[in-house]
Amino acid sequence: xxxxxxxxxxxxxxxxxxxxxxxxxxxxxxxxxxxxxxxxxxxxxxxxxxxxxxxxxxxxxxxxxxxxxxxxxxxxxxxxxxxxxxxxxxxxxxxxxxxxxxxxxxxxxxxxxxxxxxxxxxxxxxxxxxxxxxxxxxxxxxxxxxxxxxxxxxxxxxxxxxxxxxxxxxxxxxxxxxxxxxxxxxxxxxxxxxxxxxxxxxxxxxxxxxxxxxxxxxxxxxxxxxxxxxxxxxxxxxxxxxxxxxxxxxxxxxxxxxxxxxxxxxxxxxxxxxxxxxxxxxxxxxxxxxxxxxxxxxxxxxxxxxxxxxxxxxxxxxxxxxxxxxxxxxxxxxxxxxxxxxxxxxxxxxxxxxxxxxxxxxxxxxxxxxxxxxxxxxxxxxxxxxxxxxxxxxxxxxxxxxxxxxxxxxxxxxxxxxxxxxxxxxxxxxxxxxxxxxxxxxxxxxxxxxxxxxxxxxxxxxxxxxxxxxxxxxxxxxxxxxxxxxxxxxxxxxxxxxxxxxxxxxxxxxxxxxxxxxxxxxxxxxxxxxxxxxxxxxxxxxxxxxxxx
Amino acid sequence: xxxxxxxxxxxxxxxxxxxxxxxxxxxxxxxxxxxxxxxxxxxxxxxxxxxxxxxxxxxxxxxxxxxxxxxxxxxxxxxxxxxxxxxxxxxxxxxxxxxxxxxxxxxxxxxxxxxxxxxxxxxxxxx
Numbered sequence: 001x002x003x004x005x006x007x008x009x010x011x012x013x014x015x016x017x018x019x020x021x022x023x024x025x026x027x028x029x030x031x032x033x034x035x036x037x038x039x040x041x042x043x044x045x046x047x048x049x050x051x052x053x054x055x056x057x058x059x060x061x062x063x064x065x066x067x068x069x070x071x072x073x074x075x076x077x078x079x080x081x082x083x084x085x086x087x088x089x090x091x092x093x094x095x096x097x098x099x100x101x102x103x104x105x106x107x108x109x110x111x112x113x114x115x116x117x118x119x120x121x122x123x124x125x126x127x128x129x130x131x132x133x134x135x136x137x138x139x140x141x142x143x144x145x146x147x148x149x150x151x152x153x154x155x156x157x158x159x160x161x162x163x164x165x166x167x168x169x170x171x172x173x174x175x176x177x178x179x180x181x182x183x184x185x186x187x188x189x190x191x192x193x194x195x196x197x198x199x200x201x202x203x204x205x206x207x208x209x210x211x212x213x214x215x216x217x218x219x220x221x222x223x224x225x226x227x228x229x230x231x232x233x234x235x236x237x238x239x240x241x242x243x244x245x246x247x248x249x250x251x252x253x254x255x256x257x258x259x260x261x262x263x264x265x266x267x268x269x270x271x272x273x274x275x276x277x278x279x280x281x282x283x284x285x286x287x288x289x290x291x292x293x294x295x296x297x298x299x300x301x302x303x304x305x306x307x308x309x310x311x312x313x314x315x316x317x318x319x320x321x322x323x324x325x326x327x328x329x330x331x332x333x334x335x336x337x338x339x340x341x342x343x344x345x346x347x348x349x350x351x352x353x354x355x356x357x358x359x360x361x362x363x364x365x366x367x368x369x370x371x372x373x374x375x376x377x378x379x380x381x382x383x384x385x386x387x388x389x390x391x392x393x394x395x396x397x398x399x400x401x402x403x404x405x406x407x408x409x410x411x412x413x414x415x416x417x418x419x420x421x422x423x424x425x426x427x428x429x430x431x432x433x434x435x436x437x438x439x440x441x442x443x444x445x446x447x448x449x450x451x452x453x454x455x456x457x458x459x460x461x462x463x464x465x466x467x468x469x470x471x472x473x474x475x476x477x478x479x480x481x482x483x484x485x486x487x488x489x490x491x492x493x494x495x496x497x498x499x500x501x502x503x504x505x506x507x508x509x510x511x512x513x514x515x516x517x518x519x520x521x522x523x524x525x526x527x528x529x530x531x532x533x534x535x536x537x538x539x540x541x542x543x544x545x546x547x548x549x
Numbered sequence: 550x551x552x553x554x555x556x557x558x559x560x561x562x563x564x565x566x567x568x569x570x571x572x573x574x575x576x577x578x579x580x581x582x583x584x585x586x587x588x589x590x591x592x593x594x595x596x597x598x599x600x601x602x603x604x605x606x607x608x609x610x611x612x613x614x615x616x617x618x619x620x621x622x623x624x625x626x627x628x629x630x631x632x633x634x635x636x637x638x639x640x641x642x643x644x645x646x647x648x649x650x651x652x653x654x655x656x657x658x659x660x661x662x663x664x665x666x667x668x669x670x671x672x673x674x675x676x
Binding site for chain 1: 580633
């Protein structure tokens, strides 16, 4: 504990404490009559408007991924590994513009809280709904793990933890985890909503200072790009036959760059937490308006990504407390080297809280999915709203614990891969959810078959990617695209296979006139807006009326 | 439209297809532009020291935002909201049909949550 940066640590603890207290007090904010129903706890009563939704989406989407994982990837291996996040977060908005309003409308009309609810209502298929629910639950875990890596990176740079003892090494991680768990448990989505304001203010402050101050301190953008170009061209430490990374995508990397961007964009709004946030909006068009104003975050994300290259020019040495280099520490280390201690503390707080908020949102959403679509659907059909809320709260703890296991077991050197791994899984629910918003042509068994093949192919292919340094499995998310001799994001390849199988099987089953389940929605539902009457489907029993084979 | 006319809500509300298509094109342009990586994977021309690859993608943040906003305005105009009010109700469903599938289950007009008169409320905090 000799090299602890005390000033930074005190500031960090103070800000962290303030936020935690705000989280507890959030329960009183816009106080609902009861916190004990899932609709209140999980969706904040569905009464958030443009600005809070905007902040919530920001809290949701721009996370430790943005300010730890992406810059770290830029620092370590350059543009293809990291900068694809910029086209990803740009094309994201036209994509959600197209389908998210429909999902909002139909969900609002039928009381759907999760994508699996919609799938069940649309296709009348419990197995397909279960597949979607399980995928959402599973894919959220590595994404939460990424947030915990972000918090851990800050605590490690500030000097906490370390040592050989496993418990001492990760003690700060467990503390942060416990705090997160406690206030999420007590306040539901209202906690992240309040904290998102503090978080975004801190993050914007830190980014503005970092982007204006740091480049001039290391010799300007010219020097930064030269240093990055030089580093990326050097022979790689793991394989001297190859360059370290890519300054810009080479001719063999175009597909990788494009598919990483598009695959991530298509995947993001399939996550239960993204859908939860979107359903929190107060109107159908709030989401579309957001799609036009949210790119402000993409610009910020691009600047943050470039901080990875600023660190190259600054000669930042991200060495972990175990004495080994760890690229994930690069941004906290850069801040500690370049800023006065007190401001480094503010920046660390921004990163830590910025990881905390999305982790809370994600775990709540995963918990809602579990409760509604697994617990209530398969384990205890007669559960009361009070029991549902209780199970949700408990499961939100469980899912965080699983994420903690991910952090402790998997390679943290390439944290961005956690998110890409989650993307491989969650993207396989896209055909079922999004195609289903437009048409009933697809057959439920065709979609399920496509999903199953996509999941198996994606998982198997990702498992076989070997990390060049550690030789471990799940070493990356790129592999050869069959028939193209180009590397591509596994999620996209699996998605295409998934969609093709869904089409072929649906065609066959439709020709054979195999029953395709009952659809409880009507066309007008997809255009409904606030002010239209809706069904309260949270009543016990309603879900069981649809026959399932 | 006569407000007492019964609307079949199991139809797609009418829309100006031309405007919808225009919005679709506006939304497709940024996706196509950014997926076409070879069109911008180069270093020159630089702008304020930024390689073309970097500043070109930053530029698309703003272009995409403008296009999405325009598409938003077009879509609002193309398909005005068709309210799902009392006309929705079909005769002979005295119990509201809750729990049954289909349109007739909808129409719980006593649901105060949806009758706050602020369909586009910006802050939503008035309830």
